[in-house]
Amino acid sequence: MSLTLTLTNNWKFRAAGDSLWLPAQVPGCVHTDLLRNDKIPAPFYGTNEKELQWIDKRDWEYETEFDISEELLLQERIELELDGLDTYADVSLNGQALLAADNMFRSWTVDAKPLLRAGENRLHIRFRSPIQEDLPKLEKLGYPLPASNDQSDVGELGERRVSIFSRKAPYHYGWDWGPRFVTSGIWKDIRLVAWSGIRLRDLYVRQNKITADTALLTVVLEAEATRDWEGQLRLQADDLQWEEAVRLQTGSQTVQLDITIDSPRLWWSRGLGEQARYTFTAALRQGNEAIAEKSVKTGLRSIRLVREDDEHGAGFQFELNGFPVFAKGANHIPNDSFITEVSEERYRHEIASAVQSNMNMLRVWGGGVYESDLFYELCDEYGLLVWQDFMFACSMYPGDQAFLDSVRAEAEQQIKRLRNHPCLALWCGNNEIDTAWAHYDENHGWGWKKHYTPEQREEMWTSYTAVFHRILPSAIFELHGEVDYWPSSPLHSLSGDARQHARYDSTSGDMHYWGVWHNLEPFDQYNRIIGRFMSEYGFQSFPERRTVLSYAEESDLYLESEVMLRHQKNGQGNQLIRQYMEKYLPEPKDFSSFLYMSHILQAEAMKTAIEAHRRRKFYCMGTLYWQMNDCWPVASWSSMDYYGRWKATQYYARRSFRDVLVSIDGTREERIDIHLISDLRDALSGTLELQLLDFSGRELQAWHQEITLSGNAAERVRSFSRKELLERRDPGAVLLLARFAQAGTVVDSKVHYFVSAKELVLPRPELRTTRSDEDGRTSLTLETDSLAVQICLTAEQEGTFSDNFFDLLPGYPVTVEFYPRSIEGEPFVPGLAGSVEIRSMADYVK
Incomplete structure (x- = not known):
């Protein structure tokens, strides 16, 4: 040993x-x-x-x-x-x-x-x-x-x-x-590490075929011996055991053992089942003595990227244990500019936040780092699938032999390090390089090609293909063949011609859509530009005031200050936020109100996108917004700031990613559609309750409908004529409330307004709060006499509320709990909040 x-x-x-x-x-x-x-x-x-x-x-x-x-x-x-x-x-x-x-x-x-x-x-x-x-x-x-x-x-x-x-x-x-x-x-x-005799360097549980009935596995053991050796290999997986005689020769070698597990406990992503895992321990023994031993913990599951031709093009969906999974989540970047500052608690907070937000996938983006072992262990534990980029992004790379050899060694080491994690769903070669360079289409891409001679272009493309079409896929095929490889994100297909490069009208592959934000396109474009898998899209906001004050003085709190510009890395980002805000939201009364409004703006954009993607389920089978987190305190696309504080978008994502979702589509000029989406494996039945209300809570019309929805389904369950609903009423003074209930419990609800927030005719609400701090946990019940939009709760203690940034309707009280941030123990456990400030949008507008 x-x-x-x-x-x-x-x-x-x-x-x-x-x-x-x-x-x-x-x-x-x-x-x-x-x-x-x-x-x-x-x-x-x-x-x-x-x-x-x-x-x-x-x-x-x-x-x-x-x-x-x-x-x-x-x-x-x-x-x-x-x-x-x-x-x-x-x-x-x-x-x-x-x-x-x-x-x-x-x-x-x-x-x-x-x-x-x-x-x-x-x-x-x-x-x-x-x-x-x-x-x-x-x-x-x-x-x-x-x-x-x-x-x-x-x-x-x-x-x-x-x-x-x-x-x-x-x-x-x-x-x-x-x-x-x-x-x-x-x-x-x-x-x-000092050793004699034998050292076990690696233990890999290769999953050849996994079904509910049988798991066919090959255990691959890498051993190094200083002399020839004979003995027994004993393999244990929880209460199961296998044993066979082995002979090692001096030097390095692999030992393989084929095993079968009947009726295996399968690993599922969050929302679909248990995150079952086995601990496999391999021991080389002579008699009763263990000479060398190694253990790994893994989950048994089949995962594949399914790209089958259909009437539109080719699908892009993940199939877990034979079940088509709609991927819900975000892109992950490193949690700090100085990566060693990321504690176990910060990692757990991020992963638990994703799970609390009803996500089932994170994409480890290619401009950061291959994450720590802890990150993947937490994804295994909590049931988050991982789309894993190799660390290449938005650049062309050299192709000299030393560089290629270094990439090959890096890839082999990282594949071997991560391949036992059941969370790993896909290996991806790089971020955005194929579409940026667009080798096969002179008029596509980011304009890079025009700066180079034909000879330089060919040299650069040869270097690209050496890494992403040869070295990386061959390493995965050899070392982790049960998980698929995708050369670049986004990509239409690996066709070797102009069709290869992703576009906004692509009907195959994955898509990054940035017309909203970079091109100042309206939010409604999220309902029109939908790919088979939306692996990037996003909208910026500032962090909250106390985060801003961690890097700025009061005198810096205006958009064009040097500090605000230094903490906005996207060029005209601050002005883009202002321009979109002028279009969709009422004018904030001061800079603190501007910060709050930026949260609402970002959240509304992401809700529009997420629900548009989910309504197109089976055509679109994934939505990963940009981005989950930050590496420093900054204005950015994150839904959770550098300190782990949830922005409005994180609360919105929690609601829009619910496994059973009510979604109201009012994008068609003359029609309002009500959709019900389920990502669960089993069918469900319940009641759809619809009410047209004025802002005082008076019911103007009501409808009830019994619904049965099959498992893993998305349906339009009700449609209305806009004219029929409004009937000469002021569209800025009424709302549509949709609630889906099972056995008397509301599973999801949505409010639909007929105009933008900027055009709403809002009375000033009188809020009433009933507070309880019993059993060391703060709960708040909120009520109002008239519509109160975008309720914002701010606690004295660091932490998260069970809900926030929601609209409060008369006659529909809302109860929330507080989850204090703790450096020890399980996150998101109810606790005491200290003092709590409660505001609505009415408090932030001029």
Whole structure:
């Protein structure tokens, strides 16, 4: 059995050439170490980002000393394992060179025994500046490669964009929602592992065929032996056990064992069933002694991307255990510009927030990092499917052999690291590169091609195809063939001609729709531009006031202040928010009200999109908005800000992603349609209750309809003529309330207005609140004498309400609970809120 010595303590660092060493934290990075030593100001505050661009131009040294016992040195092998070095790093042990690393996304294992000695040892790592390292590569290439989001100007490099040359998190170089902090450092664990005889390096449970009746599996064990060995392989999975004789030869090898599990407990995504998992333990034994052992936890499930031709084109849907899943969720970016600052609680809060919001999928987007083991373990636990990009986004990349070899090694390591996670639903090559370059259509794409000669274009496309059409798919086929690969998102199909590239009229593949926002198109376009799988679309908002005040002073609180502009990375983003707000919402009375209105604006946009996609179920089989989270406090497309505070969009998503959804479509000029959508496996029956109300709560008309809906279905269940409903009534003074109830319990309800919020004739409501703090949990029951739109609850304590940003109708009280944010235990448990402020839109308008 192995002995492990963790090497994450007693580190120090300095700028190369300096004499003064400072204490360092490992895992970490140079920016966070400088901050902890009071050598730099808070990176996220004010305009400090631009003052810290000198850091990435320097080399940095890290060093630790540790003791080795004589006993440890007696082991046959002692290996130094470095899980993550960011990025260009020269590692030496006791003054002797041991490793030159050049890929942030790779782990490294090297033989350290020849350089170790009993007693004190010194491990030294010099991180070479990624900027100084890669500028010569740009010069050697002779022409720039497209890298749209590389903020080289912020980094004082002008037009010299070098992010594409390093295998390093692309977002470190800036993005249109994130700052430019090009880090260096030891970002994952380091350890010494000493062993003799046999070491089990990997255990993979390959899922050959999974049904409700039988799971056919192959357990693949990677072993290394220092001498020939014979014994027994014992495999256990919970209360099941298999055993067979094995013979190992000196060196590295794989051992395979085919097994069958009858009536397996299947892993399901949230909303469809249990997240059942098995712990598989493989042990090499001689007699009663375990010589080496390794365990993995996984769930048994079949997952495939189904792309079958139909009358429209070709579908794009995930099938889990034979069941067609409508994917509901969001795109995930790294939770921090300094990734080692993300705690277990922050990860759990995000994943639990997704589940609380009725999501079943997150897309790990390709401009960030391959996430931590914990992230995927939480997705396994909570039942979130993961669309996993490789770390390439919005850029063209070099194709020299060293770069391709590094990509191949990175892909193989990441596939092997993640392949046991049942949450993993798809491997995707990159974000938006196929559609941006649009190789087969001269008039399509982002305009990159026009800057290059025909020879340069072919060279760049050859490099692209080497990575995304050859290296990555072959690695997946070899190492994780039971999960599908999609070369680029979005993509129409891999046809090798002009049809390949995704467009807004594509009837195959996945779609990123950005006409709303970037092109200032109206929200109603979300009802018209619908693809087979909507893997990106979004709308911005500011964070709430207390988040804004974490990076700004009161004097900065206006749209064109330098701080507000520095915390808006999307060019004209602040003005776009203002322009859309003028179109759809009443005028806010001050800047704090503007922040609130931006939440409402974003939420209404995302509700429009999500429900339009869900109403087209089976033509469209997925909706993943951009984006779930933030890496710093900023105005962005996130539904949950940097501090994990839910914006209005997160509450809206929770309602619009409900497994049973009532959706009202009023986009047709003369007709109002009521839709009922179910993502559940079983049929359901209930009552649809419809009321036309004025704003005082007076019922003007009512309808009741008994409905039976089959499992996994979407139907238009009622239609009205707009003229029939209004009957010469003022459309700005009435609303339609739709509620679906089962056994007297309302499953979902929706309110439909006949005009925009800007045109509503709203009386000033009188709100009444009944509060209870019994049993250490705050609940609030809200009532009103007239329509109160966009009720906003703000608690003294950090946390989330069971509902927020909702409309309150006379005669329909609403009770909400408070979930305090806790660094320990399960999230979203009711607790005390402290003081609570309750407002409606009437409090925010002029």
